[in-house]
């Protein structure tokens with residue numbers, strides 16, 4: 254037996270384990286300190302009451318032979334696919350069909366698994382900094398080449414995203430086969446306008462590249478002119494796959510539900526991608542639990558929409574508090590409007606990790622060093638709005654007290 258040696262190329266990510274270790278060591282040295290974590294990349298509010306009710310009801314159905322359900326349809330029950338199609342697409346003026354939507358256990362799996370349907374010879378492009386899943390899954394598949402001394406992979410095209418380009422990537426010199434885009438972005442909190450996305454769609458159509466669009470944070474978009482879906486852009490149905498998730502939208506990180514859109518018009522070298530993904534999912538995935546699908550359906554009811562908006566606005570207020578407070582303290586910061594993430598520039602002369610240490614030391618606040626998401630994240634720092642509101646206010650007061658001139 255020979256193993257997949259690509260796995261040996263991947264080092265475990267030190268980012269979150271190092272953050273946790275440094276916090277633990279600080280707490281052990283200062284048992285009295287009230288350390289506040291603004292590093293959380295997970296939701297903390299409980300599920301909406303309508304979601305809980307829908308699950309209770311579904312559990313009762315599963316307890317009765319007359320209403321019990323076994324294996325679900327591979328791509329999702331009609332009731333949830335219809336709700337997604339109507340609410341997320343048709344009502345927003347986007348033409349799609351039900352069999353272009355594939356329900357799944359989340360966007361992380363789909364972003365990682367999608368590579369199954371394209372050749373190992375493709376060259377991918379990613380933003381820098383970036384959500385690590387896109388890169389690591391391509392390393393595992395053998396598409397990355399080797400790592401150089403800067404920690405970059407030789408066969409991956411990196412598109413730096415910094416304050417200079419407003420954290421939206423420029424078209425690279427070399428034409429990629431596959432382009433990963435994520436807006437609103439994790440970690441930078443940046444969004445892309447219609448014109449910016451149009452530029453990418455036109456480029457992909459012209460060069461027969463595939464865009465993989467991660468829209469996991471679309472529910473955080475509050476500004477009218479920011480697209481929630483790549484399919485708001487003309488031509489995207491010919492070049493883009495979209496990933497969505499109930500995780501950040503409705504607090505489903507522990508429930509596991511998302512979906513992927515593969516339009517039938519996506520045709521490369523005469524082959525439509527839609528049946529390939531259908532085949533991949535039917536072979537390697539057996540569907541989302543009935544109870545979870547009923548829970549997701551409840552999110553789309555009028556009451557469900559109202560309840561998730563209240564939860565989202567709780568996080569959005571935290572984001573406001575963080576962003577405004579940092580500005581007052583004199584920091585250059587970004588994001589936080591259509592995103593749960595605030596991305597700040599570390600003070601002159603500080604690396605991301607040096608700022609991490611100082612913030613923990615001076616303010617007992619934990620954030621995430623930008624350099625952990627890629628070399629272009631060096632000199633930046635991520636704070637998240639997923640924490641408790643009072644604690645968030647307290648953390649920002651401490652930062653203002655320490656840094657405001």
Ligand SMILES: *Cc1c(COP(=O)(O)O)cnc(C)c1O
Pocket residue numbers: 358359360361362384435439467469497498499500501506510511
């Ligand atoms: C949180 C997140 C997701 C969602 O993943 P799930 O598997 O659906 O929980 C997807 N993409 C990015 C960039 C994320 O930060």
